[in-house]
Amino acid sequence: MYSLIRPLLFSFNPETAHHITLDALQFVYRLGLLPLFVKHPVDNPHKVMGLTFPNSVGLAAGLDKNGDYIDALAALGFGFIEIGTVTPRAQEGNPKPRLFRLPEAQGIINRMGFNNHGVDALIENVKRANYRGILGINIGKNFDTPIEHAAADYLIGLRRVYTHASYVAINISSPNTKNLRQLQGSDELDALLTQLKAEQEKLADLHGKYVPLALKIAPDLDSEQIRQIATLLQRHRIDGVIATNTTLTRTGVEHLAQQTETGGLSGAPLRDRSTAVIRELATVLQGSLPIIGVGGILSGKDAAEKIHAGAALIQIYSGLIYRGPELINECVKAIGNSQRS
Numbered sequence: 593m594y595s596l597i598r599p600l601l602f603s604f605n606p607e608t609a610h611h612i613t614l615d616a617l618q619f620v621y622r623l624g625l626l627p628l629f630v631k632h633p634v635d636n637p638h639k640v641m642g643l644t645f646p647n648s649v650g651l652a653a654g655l656d657k658n659g660d661y662i663d664a665l666a667a668l669g670f671g672f673i674e675i676g677t678v679t680p681r682a683q684e685g686n687p688k689p690r691l692f693r694l695p696e697a698q699g700i701i702n703r704m705g706f707n708n709h710g711v712d713a714l715i716e717n718v719k720r721a722n723y724r725g726i727l728g729i730n731i732g733k734n735f736d737t738p739i740e741h742a743a744a745d746y747l748i749g750l751r752r753v754y755t756h757a758s759y760v761a762i763n764i765s766s767p768n769t770k771n772l773r774q775l776q777g778s779d780e781l782d783a784l785l786t787q788l789k790a791e792q793e794k795l796a797d798l799h800g801k802y803v804p805l806a807l808k809i810a811p812d813l814d815s816e817q818i819r820q821i822a823t824l825l826q827r828h829r830i831d832g833v834i835a836t837n838t839t840l841t842r843t844g845v846e847h848l849a850q851q852t853e854t855g856g857l858s859g860a861p862l863r864d865r866s867t868a869v870i871r872e873l874a875t876v877l878q879g880s881l882p883i884i885g886v887g888g889i890l891s892g893k894d895a896a897e898k899i900h901a902g903a904a905l906i907q908i909y910s911g912l913i914y915r916g917p918e919l920i921n922e923c924v925k926a927i928g929n930s931q932r933s
């Protein structure tokens with residue numbers, strides 16, 4: 593079905609196509625017609641970070657930045673949905689165009705820059721949604737908050753979303769907010785995680801509810817950096833790690849005109865790099881905390897490969913653009929089969 597409408601969607605510029613697709617999905621969902629088009633995957637429940645996931649295939653952050661489409665997206669059969677990245681205050685993001693397809697490589701380059709309506713608007717959307725499944729809320733910092741004060745933005749985000757989220761994702765790995773990735777440095781990360789862990793414990797006492805924290809990291813890290821981050825995650829008792837965000841490298845797409853666009857590359861060209869980071873993390877972590885694997889999953893085989901590399905759950909974004917919602921079911925099945933074999 594999706595393969596029939598994809599040429600039409602690809603005739604629009606990518607950001608317009610994004611809005612058309614999500615609005616159409618919402619429309620069909622509200623008419624109650626979505627079950628005619630999508631087959632719900634068979635449940636394959638997993639307990640991760642103390643939460644029970646009905647299946648291990650989630651929606652990655654950035655597709656529904658404001659939580660406008662939670663119910664419609666959940667109806668596609670995801671085991672969990674991650675919304676955001678949301679910042680304390682609303683911001684426009686980078687000037688358009690800022691989203692580019694690389695169809696020959698099944699890749700996407702984006703430099704969106706955390707365009708979002710702010711955390712309060714997101715919470716209103718979460719309250720309005722009927723979805724009662726696993727909801728991750730991904731938080732970031734405003735572009736104009738100096739990097740030295742980044743922790744203040746993450747603390748605002750954490751406090752505001754805490755009671756509304758099943759888990760909170762801490763995004764320090766977007767390449768499109770100046771200097772953000774500096775927060776992955778040992779000293780900066782140590783300081784940030786100290787404050788976030790203390791706040792999580794305070795909020796858990798206050799609300800009588802423990803909400804796990806997951807750190808989202810970049811694929812552009814060397815082995816030493818991966819080892820340092822993994823050690824800090826363990827030391828600060830962070831509940832999970834999401835690997836990975838988009839890459840600044842252009843390996844595999846050097847020959848394509850769009851590769852000169854500034855921004856993070858996702859989709860198929862990211863797959864092996866992201867899997868390598870997962871594998872290295874898994875080696876250091878030895879199961880002490882779960883890995884959510886994301887990056888370049890365009891088939892069930894890719895999903896199973898992430899699980900084999902050490903991921904407990906997976907997420908998809910670019911694969912949805914190239915393959916449509918059928919990919920969800922295909923990944924759930926492939927993971928189930930690979931776990932049985």
Ligand SMILES: Cc1cc2nc3c(=O)[nH]c(=O)nc-3n(C[C@H](O)[C@H](O)[C@H](O)COP(=O)(O)O)c2cc1C
Nearest residue numbers: 652653654677702836837858859887888908909910
């Ligand atoms: C257009 C676009 C916007 C994104 N926005 C965010 C974001 O706001 N926060 C975030 O943590 N990741 C964001 N991502 C990264 C994805 O969540 C994911 O980590 C990355 O794209 C790799 O997965 P994929 O190859 O399946 O797309 C974005 C990705 C794309 C393509």
